[in-house]
Amino acid sequence: MSDGPTIFDRILDGEIPCHRLYEDDLVLAFLDVAPLSPGHALVIPKERKPFLHQLSDDSAAAIGRALPRVARAVLAATGAEHYNVLQNNGAPAHQAVFHVHFHIIPKVSEQGLGIEWNAGSLDDAETLAESIRKHLIA
Secondary structure, three states: OOOOOOHHHHHHOOOOOOOEEEEOOOEEEEEOOOOOOOOOEEEEEOOOOOOHHHOOHHHHHHHHHHHHHHHHHHHHHHOOOEEEEEOOOOHHHOOOOOOOOEEEEEEEOOEOOOOOOOOOOOOOHHHHHHHHHHHOOO
């Protein structure tokens, strides 16, 4: 993770152009310049945080409102019926740009996100659930 501005910081600052899809006071959505499929869009908060858990409640809520709106528009424009929403946190989780961002990736024929899901087992679920509940902040 670099201390310098990310590509998304530079887009927000107007240094790099983008194909804007949606914008409000807290969120910007634009087309990905290296799409996995036609209509592949990015939705970012204007709050400059690298990880989802660092966002303010206001920015998180704004992202939550924008994602379905942008997804509906992408589906209508591309004719796709299926899509993935992807959000990564940290390099080991495949995050490449350290500014919170969500991908909306239409599944068009074979184009789109490919995924391998290596499911494990849920061991000692109640202990884990109780520990998570204790850490939830109202």
